Amino acid sequence: MLTRARREVAFWGSVVAVSGLVFVACGGSTDPASDSSTSIRATSTTLAATSTTIAEDLDMTAKDFVNINSMTPVKGFFIDNRLGHLDDAIAVAENPDGGVYPVGTIIQLVPQEAMVKRSPGWNPETNDWEFFFLDVSAAGTTIVTRGAEETVNRFGGNCASCHAAADPKFDFVCEGTHGCEPLPIGDDVIASIQAADPRPMP
Numbered sequence: 001m002l003t004r005a006r007r008e009v010a011f012w013g014s015v016v017a018v019s020g021l022v023f024v025a026c027g028g029s030t031d032p033a034s035d036s037s038t039s040i041r042a043t044s045t046t047l048a049a050t051s052t053t054i055a056e057d058l059d060m061t062a063k064d065f066v067n068i069n070s071m072t073p074v075k076g077f078f079i080d081n082r083l084g085h086l087d088d089a090i091a092v093a094e095n096p097d098g099g100v101y102p103v104g105t106i107i108q109l110v111p112q113e114a115m116v117k118r119s120p121g122w123n124p125e126t127n128d129w130e131f132f133f134l135d136v137s138a139a140g141t142t143i144v145t146r147g148a149e150e151t152v153n154r155f156g157g158n159c160a161s162c163h164a165a166a167d168p169k170f171d172f173v174c175e176g177t178h179g180c181e182p183l184p185i186g187d188d189v190i191a192s193i194q195a196a197d198p199r200p201m202p
């Protein structure tokens with residue numbers, strides 16, 4: 001009992017202390033107590049500075065993948081960016097000179113395969129792309145395999161080694177003309193696989 005009482009005193013004591021500081025801060029007092037309001041501001045500045053130094057990243061879970069037809073279509077594939085850089089990502093896709101896709105970019109040609117741009121330095125050998133082989137159904141998405149250089153598709157083809165053949169200025173994106181070994185299926189088959197994504201539209 002005594003311990004709990006002490007804790008309560010300590011708790012309410014700190015609330016009173018904080019309210020006092022806030023009051024002083026709001027009052028704009030110029031007496032010596034205004035040092036306290038300065039220290040409040042100094043503290044919040046430090047917190048803000050800390051949060052901006054955390055590198056942006058996108059670590060996908062199965063439920064973060066959606067029906068590809070709800071993503072933005074560009075040049076025959078679908079693109080999204082979950083960190084607010086969609087316009088930059090589309091600009092890279094549409095630039096005839098290529099470019100580096102921003103962190104947080106998701107690109108899919110078919111529902112079962114995805115490449116996701118991780119934080120800078122995540123895996124330099126794949127330009128920080130993480131490759132996914134997915135299982136999709138009306139119930140949603142299951143991640144079958146994910147990784148940098150280890151992910152293979154349903155034909156046993158290694159994602160990274162095929163995509164690494166793209167001209168470096170296109171940041172591992174093959175399209176039909178960037179120098180990768182072609183897929184064993186034609187555009188008409190790709191279009192029907194895209195249209196048949198079984199997952200619900202949001």
Ligand code: HEC
Nearest residue numbers: 107108109113114152153157158159162173174175176183
């Ligand atoms: C045989 C080589 C090969 C393999 C293996 C391969 N891809 Fe591709 N991928 C391609 C080609 C070529 C295209 C472009 C197809 C087109 O637009 O006609 C492509 C397209 C894509 C696209 C659309 C963006 C782009 O690069 O054009 C994504 C995303 C993608 N593949 C992801 C993957 C993932 C994930 C894997 C592994 C699970 C994988 N690919 C395995 C060759 C390959």
